[in-house]
Amino acid sequence: MQFRNFKMVDYVVYGRGCFAQLDEILAPRRSDGKPMIFLLDHHFEQDAAFQSRIPLRGTDELIIADVTHEPKTSYVDEITRNIRERHGVVSGIIGIGGGSVMDLAKAVAIMMTNEGRAQDYQGYDLVKNKAVYKVGIPTISGTGAEVSRTCVLTGPEKKLGMNSDFTPFDQIVLDPELIKGVPKDQNFYTGMDCYIHCIESLDGTFLNMFSKSYGEKALEMCRNVYLRKDVWDEDSDEQLMMASYAGGMSIAYSQVGVAHAVSYGLSYLLGTKHGIGNCIVFNHLQEFYPEGVAEFHEMVRKHNIHIPTGVCAGLSDDEFNKMIDVSLGMKLLWENALGKDWERQMTRERLRALYEKL
Structure with a gap:
């Protein structure tokens, strides 16, 4: 090996x-x-x-x-x-x-x-x-x-x-x-990038003890900051900074998954920024990450965050196909999420339907 x-x-x-x-x-x-x-x-x-x-x-x-x-x-x-x-x-x-x-x-x-x-x-x-x-x-x-x-x-x-x-x-x-002082919405969108890293890494087929040890700690700190605290303070800044570090380390020896693969298509075609793009996609991924998405929805409610919807409304077939091409090009992400037979599972039609929900 x-x-x-x-x-x-x-x-x-x-x-x-x-x-x-x-x-x-x-x-x-x-x-x-x-x-x-x-x-x-x-x-x-x-x-x-x-x-x-x-x-x-x-x-x-x-x-x-x-x-x-x-x-x-x-x-x-x-x-x-x-x-x-x-x-x-x-x-x-x-x-x-x-x-x-x-x-x-x-x-x-x-x-x-x-x-x-x-x-x-x-x-x-x-x-x-x-x-x-x-x-x-x-x-x-x-x-x-x-x-x-x-x-x-x-x-x-x-x-x-x-x-x-x-x-x-x-x-x-x-x-x-x-x-200190990052605007609330931007803080949330970027912090959720870390949270989603952890959910995708810990639920992925590439998971190993190296990734798991960092991912679990990062996830714990994200939950502390976005679920268990009522007031943002210096400790929140410190926990989120180290969650970002640990979350990055977690995916370094594994991979991310569906949310990132789909959001890359949004970013390429629409210019959607990475953090908010992941939130837009993750908001609709109950079939892949049911517990993580439910917890995400709880965080959104707690912090009164607006997650855009309808971002793909009115796109042409050519535009949908360009997003699909970009997304399906993220082969390692899809394999981590769905396994080696991911191409059989994630057809262009299924991915198109997912984009139409966003």
Whole structure:
């Protein structure tokens, strides 16, 4: 039997206020005056106070990353090209923000050392050269992008990540202070990404003790935050940050399932953001995850969250077929959810019917 030799994040710093150590962390990674490039979530574009905390030195550059939509391969290519034109070689790429910014940072770090276009590396183990040094700093929790082996991108033909041993961050900074004050709905949508990771991983055919141990703990923390607490407090931020980390670790050695496979189609065609897309889909997956969906509905009621409906109303046959094509391309996700004979179970007709419910 061949076991996968899983590449993890090299260094992790955790603790309230640890963002202040970033300058010290980066110092030994600076090379011959080559700059560090900081990709900052556009949410902080007008936040001068937060920007002043970012340790810019010498020719370092701060780039505001527009993640109104999830990152496209063309956007990765544009940022990479601009960095090369202005700086040539860099010391590292630091992503500060949500999952989209962290995925963007991972992708740009890879493209700094690999030829061609970002779309050429969408898939498994296609990256040839080690990326430049890269750091992930989440300012919202749930996606698990800080620990994942992939960076999910929308290309001209598909939505699929650069999944390779060169993708994980070299360093992550987990500071619960940074996720304080996230708007309630966004906090819920992103936190549910973690919750759904856990449900899909723990119910999947790829489940193993490595995934189970992380998934069960992440699920417990999600339940603590979204079901057992009546007031959001500092402990909630800390639990959700670690749930995101553990949830990401859980799927790293297994896989996600139906909700993610279906939501990829929504994202590709409609531009639906990942967290809310998973919620839109999971809301209708009672036949696959009855207990998890019932609990999800309880969380939605408790926090008075709006889950959009009717998002696929009025789509043409061609549009439905494009979503179906993208979704069925997520073969490992479907196999984890339904087993090796998933193609017999998840026909195009059955998937079309599911999309029509959304």
